[in-house]
Amino acid sequence: MAADRDVSALAQPVTALRGVGARQAERLTNLGIHSVQDLLLHLPLRYEDRTRVRRIGELRPGEQALTSGTVELTEVATGRRSRLLCRLTDGTGGLTLVFFHFHPSQQKRLARGTRVRCFGEVREGPAGLQIIHPELEIGVDDDGQGDGLLPVYPTTQGLNQSSLRRLTDQALAWLAQAPPPELLPESLRRQWQLPGLIESVTTLHRPSSGISLGALEAPDHPARRRLIIEELLAHHLTLRLQRHTLREQAAAPVLRGNGRLTAAFTDGLPFTLTAAQARVDRETAADMASRAPMLRLVQGDVGSGKTVVAALAALRCVESGMQTAIMAPTELLAEQHYRNFRDWLEPLGVAVTWLSGRMAAGERRRALEALAGGDTQVAVGTHALFQDEVEFRRLGLVVVDEQHRFGVHQRLALREKGHSERAQPHQLIMTATPIPRTLAMTAYADLDVSVIDELPPGRSPVTTVAVPDSRRNEVMTSVAKACGEGRQAYWVCTLIEESDALQAQAAADTAEELQAALPELRIGLVHGRLRAADKDAAMKAFAAGEVDVLVATTVIEVGVDVPNASLMVIENPERLGLAQLHQLRGRVGRGAAASSCVLLYHAPLSDTARARLAVLRESGDGFEIARRDLEIRGPGELLGTRQTGAWQLKVADLVRDSELIAPVQQAADRMLWEAPADAHALIHRWVGEAARYGRV
Structure with missing residues (x-):
C-alpha cells in the first residue's frame, strides 16, 4: 500500500x-x-501462549502447549472409527498426536524420523499423553524459540x-x-x-x-484500557449528542395545563401521593412546561406507583389541548393500563381509547377516526399504536412502559407520529426494572432519570423460600391452607421454550392437576394464547375474588393488582432472570396480609442458579437485585438491548469498567463543547450506523 x-x-x-x-x-x-x-x-x-517450546516430559493434562519432537511411528488405527496416530518423542517423554479427519498423504508426511512442532490441548489418552488434531509445522529445525502470544x-x-x-x-x-x-x-x-x-x-x-x-x-493493561475508555466515550457521546440535537433542533409543545384535571384526579384518589411520587411529578411537570422535548425515564420498583405519575402527565397534556399515547409491550399490560386510565380519566370527562392489533375491523376504524379527528384525548395500546394508518391530530406526549422490551425501531416510529417541522412530542418512559446508577449513566445518557424510591404505605414484605419440586404436594397443601383462610394465590408456570402454545399447554395441565388435587378450590387460568376477552374475564374473576388460585404463564409479570393475593408459587424459577422473578413476586404483598413467594425449583441447580435464587431470598430491594442481576447476566439482558444491536460493546464491560464511567461522562461534556468534530469522528469510529438508535 x-x-x-x-x-x-x-x-x-x-x-x-x-x-x-x-x-x-x-x-x-x-x-x-x-x-x-x-x-x-x-x-x-x-491468546495462546506459544512463547516457548515445552519439553514433552514437562507437559501436564489440561494445558495448552507448544512442543516438538521426532516422529517415532505413524499408523492408521482401525475400530469403531479409524484414526491416524503419530507417536512423537524428544528424549524426555512421548506424546501421541490423534487425527480423526486425515488424508492418506498425511501418513507419508509424518514418516518416521520427521521433525514436528505442534500446538494443542494436552489430554490423558489410552497410551499416555495425547493431543487431538494439533496445529502442525512439519520439517522445522527447532531452535527452541516460540511464536509468542498468538491471538x-x-x-x-x-x-x-x-x-x-x-x-x-x-x-x-x-x-x-x-x-x-x-x-x-x-x-x-x-x-x-x-x-x-x-x-x-x-x-x-x-x-x-x-x-x-x-x-x-x-482489563487494566494500558493498551486495553485505552480502547475501553475510547469506546465508552464514543457510546456516551452518541447519546449526549443525540439528546443535544433533539433539544436544539426540535421544539416541543409547552404543556403547562391549568391544573383543573390534575387537581380533580388527585382529590379523587383513595390515597395520598408518596413524597417520591410528588417529587417525580414536579420533575415531569417542569419538563413538559419547557419548549425542549422532555426525555425522562421514571424508574420505580414493582408497585411504587409509576402509573399514577404517568396519569398526571397525561392530564397535564389534555389540559393543554393535546393528545397522549400510552404504549405497553404486551396485550395484558396494555389492557391493564387501559382499564386504569379509563376508570381514572373518563369520570373527569377525558376520552380514552383502546387500540389493539386484535380489534374487530369496525371497532378499529372508529378508534382510528377518533384519534385522527382529535375526539380521543388519550390512546392506550400495544405496538398497534405505531402502525402506518394510525394518525394523531395533536400528539403532545408519548408514555412508554417497560421501554426496553420494545425493538428500537418501534419506539422510534411512535415518537415520530407526533413529529413535525414545528414540534416533537414529550417522552416519558417508565420501567419497573431498576437500573444500577453506573449503568443508567451510560445506557441512558440521553435521558433525565427520576427514581420513585419509596413504596406506598400498607405494602407488606414478601417472605421468599426456595423448595425443590419433589415437595410439590406440600406446596399444594400450603396453597389450600392460604385459600381456606380467605386469601388467594398465583401459580406461575414457566417453560424453556418461548412457544406460546407450549406455555399455554403447561399452564392448562397444571390447572387440571391443581383442580384434581384441590377440588374444594376454584382454579382460574390465564395465558398468552387466550382471546383478549377471555383473558380479561379470567383476570376480573380473580380480582373480584371469584377465583381462589390463578394459574398463569409469565404474562402476569406486570400490571396486575389484586391486594387479596398473598401467595405466589413460581415453577422452575431457575429458568428466569432475577429482574423477572422480582417483577412476578411483586404481584403479591399488595395488601395488609403477610405474603409469601415459593420458588419451586427442579434439582439439581447449577451454582449460578443457586446464587440467583439466594439473592431473591435475601433481598426485596429492586435496585440491589438489579445490581446483582447485572453482575450475573450482564447489561444486555437487563436493558433488553440484544434486540436492538445498539449496545454490543466490543472491548468495554459496563460492570467491570464502572469506575471509568464518571470520568468518561465528564470528558464527553467537555469534548462536545471544545472539540465537536473529534466527538463526531470518535462516534463514527466505534458506533457507526448504530448511532441513530440513540434517537429513541
Whole structure:
C-alpha cells in the first residue's frame, strides 16, 4: 500500500483487502466487520501462549502447549472409527498426536524420523499423553524459540483463525501507513497514562515477546484500557449528542395545563401521593412546561406507583389541548393500563381509547377516526399504536412502559407520529426494572432519570423460600391452607421454550392437576394464547375474588393488582432472570396480609442458579437485585438491548469498567463543547450506523 494513503483508507470496505471476496465479506459481516477500521477493532478474545517450546516430559493434562519432537511411528488405527496416530518423542517423554479427519498423504508426511512442532490441548489418552488434531509445522529445525502470544479471535462459520490473522496483518499495515487522528482528549490520556491509538491496537493484535499473558489479558493493561475508555466515550457521546440535537433542533409543545384535571384526579384518589411520587411529578411537570422535548425515564420498583405519575402527565397534556399515547409491550399490560386510565380519566370527562392489533375491523376504524379527528384525548395500546394508518391530530406526549422490551425501531416510529417541522412530542418512559446508577449513566445518557424510591404505605414484605419440586404436594397443601383462610394465590408456570402454545399447554395441565388435587378450590387460568376477552374475564374473576388460585404463564409479570393475593408459587424459577422473578413476586404483598413467594425449583441447580435464587431470598430491594442481576447476566439482558444491536460493546464491560464511567461522562461534556468534530469522528469510529438508535 502506498505510504501516502490518506486516513480515509481505514474506512474502506474489507473487500479492499487482499483475499476478501463476496463470500468472505459476508462472513466478516456476520461478525460486524464492514470496514478495515472494524477489523482493527475486532480484538482477540484470548491468546495462546506459544512463547516457548515445552519439553514433552514437562507437559501436564489440561494445558495448552507448544512442543516438538521426532516422529517415532505413524499408523492408521482401525475400530469403531479409524484414526491416524503419530507417536512423537524428544528424549524426555512421548506424546501421541490423534487425527480423526486425515488424508492418506498425511501418513507419508509424518514418516518416521520427521521433525514436528505442534500446538494443542494436552489430554490423558489410552497410551499416555495425547493431543487431538494439533496445529502442525512439519520439517522445522527447532531452535527452541516460540511464536509468542498468538491471538484467538471471535469468529463465525467458514472463517478460521489463520484467515483472520492474515487479514489483521494487512489492516495493521494500513494503520501504520495511514495513522488515524488521536481523538481521545489529552486530559484523559494524562489522567490514565494511556498509550497512543496505534500502539494500543498493535499491542493487542500482535503483542511483543516481552509481555506476559496475564498482564495482556487484564482489563487494566494500558493498551486495553485505552480502547475501553475510547469506546465508552464514543457510546456516551452518541447519546449526549443525540439528546443535544433533539433539544436544539426540535421544539416541543409547552404543556403547562391549568391544573383543573390534575387537581380533580388527585382529590379523587383513595390515597395520598408518596413524597417520591410528588417529587417525580414536579420533575415531569417542569419538563413538559419547557419548549425542549422532555426525555425522562421514571424508574420505580414493582408497585411504587409509576402509573399514577404517568396519569398526571397525561392530564397535564389534555389540559393543554393535546393528545397522549400510552404504549405497553404486551396485550395484558396494555389492557391493564387501559382499564386504569379509563376508570381514572373518563369520570373527569377525558376520552380514552383502546387500540389493539386484535380489534374487530369496525371497532378499529372508529378508534382510528377518533384519534385522527382529535375526539380521543388519550390512546392506550400495544405496538398497534405505531402502525402506518394510525394518525394523531395533536400528539403532545408519548408514555412508554417497560421501554426496553420494545425493538428500537418501534419506539422510534411512535415518537415520530407526533413529529413535525414545528414540534416533537414529550417522552416519558417508565420501567419497573431498576437500573444500577453506573449503568443508567451510560445506557441512558440521553435521558433525565427520576427514581420513585419509596413504596406506598400498607405494602407488606414478601417472605421468599426456595423448595425443590419433589415437595410439590406440600406446596399444594400450603396453597389450600392460604385459600381456606380467605386469601388467594398465583401459580406461575414457566417453560424453556418461548412457544406460546407450549406455555399455554403447561399452564392448562397444571390447572387440571391443581383442580384434581384441590377440588374444594376454584382454579382460574390465564395465558398468552387466550382471546383478549377471555383473558380479561379470567383476570376480573380473580380480582373480584371469584377465583381462589390463578394459574398463569409469565404474562402476569406486570400490571396486575389484586391486594387479596398473598401467595405466589413460581415453577422452575431457575429458568428466569432475577429482574423477572422480582417483577412476578411483586404481584403479591399488595395488601395488609403477610405474603409469601415459593420458588419451586427442579434439582439439581447449577451454582449460578443457586446464587440467583439466594439473592431473591435475601433481598426485596429492586435496585440491589438489579445490581446483582447485572453482575450475573450482564447489561444486555437487563436493558433488553440484544434486540436492538445498539449496545454490543466490543472491548468495554459496563460492570467491570464502572469506575471509568464518571470520568468518561465528564470528558464527553467537555469534548462536545471544545472539540465537536473529534466527538463526531470518535462516534463514527466505534458506533457507526448504530448511532441513530440513540434517537429513541
